[in-house]
Every structure is written in structure tokens, then in C-alpha cells.
Amino acid sequence: MQAARGASLTGDENGSDLDVAPPARSRARHLALFAGVALTAYAVDVVTKVLAVEKLTDRPDVELVGDLLKLHLVRNPGAAFSTGTAYTEVFSLVAVAALVVIVWFARRIGSAGWAVALGLLLAGVAGNLTDRLVREPGPLRGHVVDFFMLPHWPVFNVADICIDVAAALILVQVYRGVRLDGTRNERDESRA
Structure with a gap:
């Protein structure tokens, strides 16, 4: 956008507004979106895991969509695909570090896309870490509750989806080409 006599209102002297950081008000809205997505997704994960343990323990599979999607309770001590079951404590510590990094980067969020992405990532990591902290056999060694089952795929949960x-x-x-702060690379502007 330009003012009288060609002076730019939004960017540099060439009229480019590609690297202009979003105003503080916009950043606050993106942080609120990040927090709202993270808290909502985390709550959904925790509630569905509590319900899965309550309703599926010692029960046969529950078909939701025939053989395509079933509820099947599994307690997973490892990482994705039940790998590394002997390293549960390490996964827990890595998850704590990941939470710190996500929150650190969240301070710079300048777009709705990044706010939703990092909010979901925070919720997913926090949801599975919560299981590792509070479930049996004990802190940092707890097993993650998984309950969604697809054919030929490991059982998973809401945190994994997030x-x-x-x-x-x-x-x-x-x-x-959208950076975390919401700005774009000039060469990537043509793809938007």
C-alpha cells in the first residue's frame, strides 16, 4: 500500500511488505489461538484416554466403522510403533525438552497457521508425556494409552493425531514460505 507521492505505508522503500513483523495486537491474537488450540486438544486427549481406560479395560474390540476403525485398548511403553520400549525414561525427558522448545518458539508466532500447528504439537507432546508421568508403572516410565485401531497400522490416540x-x-x-513470525521470503511470495 502506498501513501501520497509513492511513500510506502507497509514496507520498505521498494514497497515490499514481505518482512514486516505483525503488530503486537496480531501477535497477541496468534498466541491466544496457539494457547486455545493447545488447551482444547490436550483436554480432548486426556478425556478420551480416561474414557478409553474406563470403558475398554477387559473388553473386546469395539467396532466404530466395521473393520476399518475399532477401539482397542493398548498401553504402550515405547515410542511410535512401540519401538524403544526399554527407553521410556529417555522418551519422557526428550518430551520435556520438546515442550520447552515449543513454548520458546511460540513467543515468535506471527501467523494463524503456525499458531494452530504449534498448538497441536504442544498438545500432542504434552498428552503423551502426561501418560508417562502419571500412569503405571510410575513417573517417567508410565505407559501411553492408545485405543484407535486401523487395519495394518499401530494403535494410536488423540495426541498422536495432533x-x-x-x-x-x-x-x-x-x-x-511463511516464517514462524508470519513474514514471507520474497521469492516465495509468488507461490501464495
Whole structure:
């Protein structure tokens, strides 16, 4: 946008507004979106795990969509695909570090896409870490509650869905050339 006599209102002397940081008000809205997504997704994860343990313990599989989607309770001591079951404490400490890093980067959020992506990532990591902290056999060694079962795929939970969706959204933001602070690379502007 330009004012009288060609002076730019939003960018540098060339009229580019690609690297202008969003105003503080906009940043506050993005942080609120980040926090809202994180808290909502985390709550959904915790509630569904409590319900899964309550309703599915010692019960046969519950078919939701025929053989395509079933509820099947599993307690997973490892990481994705039940790998590394002997390293539960290490996964717990890595998750704590990941939470710190996500919150650190969240201070710079300048776009709704990044706010939703990092909010979902925080919720997913926090949801599975909560299981590792509070479930049997004890702190840092607790087993993660998984209960969604697809054919030929490991059993998973809401936190896992949040992490996967967050990863996809992060890839979309990177492809679009949107930086964490909401600015864009000049060469990436043509793809928007």
C-alpha cells in the first residue's frame, strides 16, 4: 500500500511488505489461538484416554466403522510403533525438552497457521508425556494409552493425531514460505 507521492505505508522503500513483523495486537491474537488450540486438544486427549481406560479395560474390540476403525485398548511403553520400549525414561525427558522448545518458539508466532500447528504439537507432546508421568508403572516410565485401531497400522490416540496434523501443517507453512513470525521470503511470495 502506498501513501501520497509513492511513500510506502507497509514496507520498505521498494514497497515490499514481505518482512514486516505483525503488530503486537496480531501477535497477541496468534498466541491466544496457539494457547486455545493447545488447551482444547490436550483436554480432548486426556478425556478420551480416561474414557478409553474406563470403558475398554477387559473388553473386546469395539467396532466404530466395521473393520476399518475399532477401539482397542493398548498401553504402550515405547515410542511410535512401540519401538524403544526399554527407553521410556529417555522418551519422557526428550518430551520435556520438546515442550520447552515449543513454548520458546511460540513467543515468535506471527501467523494463524503456525499458531494452530504449534498448538497441536504442544498438545500432542504434552498428552503423551502426561501418560508417562502419571500412569503405571510410575513417573517417567508410565505407559501411553492408545485405543484407535486401523487395519495394518499401530494403535494410536488423540495426541498422536495432533502430532501428525501439526507436522503436516508445519510442512504446509514451510512450503508456502511463511516464517514462524508470519513474514514471507520474497521469492516465495509468488507461490501464495
